[in-house]
Amino acid sequence: MTRRCPSCRQPAGERGVNRFFPFCSDRCRLLDLGKWFDGRYRVAGEPAGGDEAAPGTGEGEPTEGPDPGQEPGSGHLR
Ligand SMILES: [Zn+2]
Numbered sequence: 001m002t003r004r005c006p007s008c009r010q011p012a013g014e015r016g017v018n019r020f021f022p023f024c025s026d027r028c029r030l031l032d033l034g035k036w037f038d039g040r041y042r043v044a045g046e047p048a049g050g051d052e053a054a055p056g057t058g059e060g061e062p063t064e065g066p067d068p069g070q071e072p073g074s075g076h077l078r
Contacts (some may be wrong), residue, residue, distance in 0.1 A: 007032045 003021070005012040007028035015021045023029040 002011045002013060004010065005022065005024035005054055007023055007029050010024045012020070012022050012024045020025070020029050020038065022027050
């Protein structure tokens with residue numbers, strides 16, 4: 001009884017003879033595996049939001065406070 005390669009539909013040979021069973025070749029095996037992985041990763045993979053933009057939580061000295069009158073050339077010269 002021969003099975004067919006799930007990837008390319010060609011006879012995959014027999015178990016024990018073909019080390020890539022039930023695929024016909026290593027290539028088809030990887031191909032199918034890749035397809036499988038791709039679908040899975042696409043579902044699980046979501047864009048992670050950057051969690052590093054929250055200045056102003058420290059209660060120390062104001063490093064860059066909005067101080068009108070003390071800014072030497074605030075974008076006017078450049
Ligand atoms: Zn194949």
